[in-house]
Amino acid sequence: MSNKTILIAGLGLIGGSLARAIKAGHPQYHLSAYNRSQAPREFALQEQLVDEASDDFDTLAVKADVIILNFPVQLSIQFLKRLASLPLKQDVLISDSGSTKQDIMESAVSLFADKPIRFIGGHPMAGSHKTGVIASDALLFENAYYILTPAPNTQTKDIDELKLILSHTHAKFIELTADDHDAMTAVTSHFPHVVASALVHEAEDFSKQMPFTKNLAAGGFRDMTRIAESSPEMWSEILMSNADNVVSQIDQFTAQLHVVKDLIKAKQHEQLWEFFDQARELRSQMPIHKGAMANFYDLFISIPDRSDVIHEILNYLSGHELSIVNIKINETRIDINGVLQITFKTINDLETAETLIKTHTSYDVYK
Numbered sequence: 591m592s593n594k595t596i597l598i599a600g601l602g603l604i605g606g607s608l609a610r611a612i613k614a615g616h617p618q619y620h621l622s623a624y625n626r627s628q629a630p631r632e633f634a635l636q637e638q639l640v641d642e643a644s645d646d647f648d649t650l651a652v653k654a655d656v657i658i659l660n661f662p663v664q665l666s667i668q669f670l671k672r673l674a675s676l677p678l679k680q681d682v683l684i685s686d687s688g689s690t691k692q693d694i695m696e697s698a699v700s701l702f703a704d705k706p707i708r709f710i711g712g713h714p715m716a717g718s719h720k721t722g723v724i725a726s727d728a729l730l731f732e733n734a735y736y737i738l739t740p741a742p743n744t745q746t747k748d749i750d751e752l753k754l755i756l757s758h759t760h761a762k763f764i765e766l767t768a769d770d771h772d773a774m775t776a777v778t779s780h781f782p783h784v785v786a787s788a789l790v791h792e793a794e795d796f797s798k799q800m801p802f803t804k805n806l807a808a809g810g811f812r813d814m815t816r817i818a819e820s821s822p823e824m825w826s827e828i829l830m831s832n833a834d835n836v837v838s839q840i841d842q843f844t845a846q847l848h849v850v851k852d853l854i855k856a857k858q859h860e861q862l863w864e865f866f867d868q869a870r871e872l873r874s875q876m877p878i879h880k881g882a883m884a885n886f887y888d889l890f891i892s893i894p895d896r897s898d899v900i901h902e903i904l905n906y907l908s909g910h911e912l913s914i915v916n917i918k919i920n921e922t923r924i925d926i927n928g929v930l931q932i933t934f935k936t937i938n939d940l941e942t943a944e945t946l947i948k949t950h951t952s953y954d955v956y957k
């Protein structure tokens with residue numbers, strides 16, 4: 591069917607990026623979007639990501655040929671339950687984009703056991719710590735793995751249909767069982783988020799005794815903790831939904847830390863060298879995906895404590911069509927009043943903004 595109706599349910603970072611990619615590949619499809627709040631719906635309509643947007647999930651769902659759920663993982667299961675109670679189209683194809691797969695696959699298999707509904711779990715392995723449709727990008731998933739977890743009786747033609755719909759993500763599709771998916775992503779994605787947030791807590795606790803500590807956070811701390819700025823709603827749900835695997839990672843990591851601790855205490859210089867050398871070698875060989883959008887581009891401006899200063903800076907940037915995706919004020923430094931963090935989609939926009947701010951002000955600007 592060339593004029594399919596695709597419902598993107600949840601217009602956040604992932605829903606928005608999928609909508610953009612599907613629209614780019616299949617302009618003839620009718621794209622509809624469900625979102626509870628109005629601003630993302632208006633943004634999506636204005637940017638022509640979708641053809642129709644509403645907060646009436648049921649009405650959109652019954653008209654759809656394909657439905658993709660893009661909510662925090664437990665909420666996607668709630669929406670799946672709602673779908674099971676609706677008079678959906680006979681052969682509707684349903685998928686999701688959640689970061690865990692066992693819970694949703696179990697729910698789908700039991701909810702749709704007596705129905706012709708086709709459910710294929712999905713998880714694009716790229717994203718960001720940023721949230722919301724405003725940060726979405728058609729190329730977010732380019733060259734990233736896009737994991738599909740088909741239910742046991744899924745037909746190849748159904749998997750091919752979903753891959754065709756998603757073809758303009760330009761992702762690399764692979765099929766995994768939900769169990770294998772959750773075991774592997776616990777190691778490379780879910781557990782690292784625990785470590786990142788724990789490092790931030792550790793620095794905060796220590797800073798209570800020595801407040802200057804935070805000023806000494808350099809690139810290493812930044813790289814290790816970027817993902818601690820991710821959505822707490824999303825990550826608490828992911829950990830609850832992959833509890834056994836994450837707990838097992840925490841146990842193994844704790845054991846590793848004890849090994850290193852013992853080496854340090856016993857002054858085993860050579861073994862410590864080996865520990866770092868092996869990790870360096872292994873990391874350099876890992877096929878870590880560097881998504882087109884994985885990082886975005888942050889510009890930091892040291893600003894004085896004046897109520898009009900943000901307005902002043904944004905004024906200098908206006909009229910240049912810069913792709914600003916986020917603006918934030920950090921007040922973590924004790925020697926100055928604050929740091930304004932502006933995030934751009936492209937390095938070019940960041941550099942234009944840097945030049946404009948340096949031309950018009952004497953504020954320190956750094957990347």
Ligand SMILES: NC(=O)C1=CN([C@@H]2O[C@H](COP(=O)(O)OP(=O)(O)OC[C@H]3O[C@@H](n4cnc5c(N)ncnc54)[C@H](O)[C@@H]3O)[C@@H](O)[C@H]2O)C=CC1
Pocket residue numbers: 600601602603604605625626627660661662663665687688689690713714715716717718719720721722723821824828
């Ligand atoms: N952010 C990332 O890097 C990646 C996220 N994922 C998964 O994608 C899914 C969506 O995540 P993002 O798009 O990043 O999150 P987001 O925060 O940008 O979007 C979440 C969406 O859920 C909606 N939502 C939240 N609570 C709601 C409620 N109570 N009722 C109705 N709608 C509600 C929001 O309105 C928004 O549309 C999650 O399951 C996440 O695990 C998968 C790959 C990467």
Ligand SMILES: O=C(O)C(=O)Cc1ccc(O)cc1
Pocket residue numbers: 688689714715716717718719779817884
């Ligand atoms: O911000 C990052 O680097 C991420 O790790 C993005 C991400 C978040 C959740 C996923 O399920 C997959 C990828």
